[in-house]
Amino acid sequence: MQALIENLVKLQAIELDRARLAQEARALPAETAQAEAALAAAERRAADASAALNREDVLRTRLEREIEAHRQKAARFRVQLDSVKTPAQAEAIEHEIQFAAMETGRLENEEYASLERTETQEAALAEARSQVELLAASLEAIRARVNVRRQELDAQMAMLDASREAVRKLIEPDWLERFDRLAAARGTGIALAENQQCTGCRMGLRPQTWNELREGKLLACDSCSRLLYWDPAMAPAPKPPQPAAIPGAGRAVRKPHQAGG
Numbered sequence: 703m704q705a706l707i708e709n710l711v712k713l714q715a716i717e718l719d720r721a722r723l724a725q726e727a728r729a730l731p732a733e734t735a736q737a738e739a740a741l742a743a744a745e746r747r748a749a750d751a752s753a754a755l756n757r758e759d760v761l762r763t764r765l766e767r768e769i770e771a772h773r774q775k776a777a778r779f780r781v782q783l784d785s786v787k788t789p790a791q792a793e794a795i796e797h798e799i800q801f802a803a804m805e806t807g808r809l810e811n812e813e814y815a816s817l818e819r820t821e822t823q824e825a826a827l828a829e830a831r832s833q834v835e836l837l838a839a840s841l842e843a844i845r846a847r848v849n850v851r852r853q854e855l856d857a858q859m860a861m862l863d864a865s866r867e868a869v870r871k872l873i874e875p876d877w878l879e880r881f882d883r884l885a886a887a888r889g890t891g892i893a894l895a896e897n898q899q900c901t902g903c904r905m906g907l908r909p910q911t912w913n914e915l916r917e918g919k920l921l922a923c924d925s926c927s928r929l930l931y932w933d934p935a936m937a938p939a940p941k942p943p944q945p946a947a948i949p950g951a952g953r954a955v956r957k958p959h960q961a962g963g
């Protein structure tokens with residue numbers, strides 16, 4: 703019975719370690735994904751700033767072309783002004799020159815506003831690019847770390863799998879089946895009885911059960927059905943027959959959960 707209990711406890715420790723490793727392995731891609739998302743966002747900001755700068759460039763090229771056209775028009779009108787015949791003609795031409803000057807001024811203001819926007823976008827682009835650089839380096843580091851960790855986890859898992867196989871061979875199929883069913887349903891298949899309680903579900907144990915457990919029996923919890931065992935190493939205090947109590951000997955020291963291997 704004692705060997706069975708020890709093997710089941712060992713199996714449970716292995717299963718819990720495997721679950722912990724599997725959980726950590728499942729969380730690894732999220733770390734990379736988060737860094738990838740941050741980098742992608744910075745790249746989008748850089749691309750947006752770059753596109754905005756291109757639009758301003760295109761806009762200013764058009765504005766300059768239009769400004770030049772108005773200047774040439776004004777120059778042509780000034781030449782015509784030299785050969786006008788009537789004051790009405792002169793007035794009409796003056797009006798055209800004035801209009802061209804006004805348009806030139808308006809377009810120059812637009813160009814100035816575009817230059818101001820360009821300055822803002824250039825700062826945004828520089829900021830986004832330095833972010834891209836930092837985040838790309840950080841992503842590289844995270845990928846490398848995640849890879850190393852994954853390999854470590856794989857190696858640890860392989861060791862646990864080997865220990866698991868070994869210990870399962872030592873347990874009779876009926877007990878294994880019962881343990882597996884409980885572990886699948888409740889997360890753990892075997893629980894320590896401590897202070898007359900099942901540590902799996904915290905329900906109190908009947909005195910009869912408690913006594914039988916202390917005799918070394920493997921029982922089931924009435925409440926959660928987990929297999930129940932008592933660990934003599936966790937007995938609260940040595941009884942009178944051993945008068946010289948070793949300090950700390952009665953302390954609740956956890957049974958070592960060897961991960962095997």
Ligand SMILES: [Zn+2]
Pocket residue numbers: 893900901902903904905923924925926927928
């Ligand atoms: Zn229980």
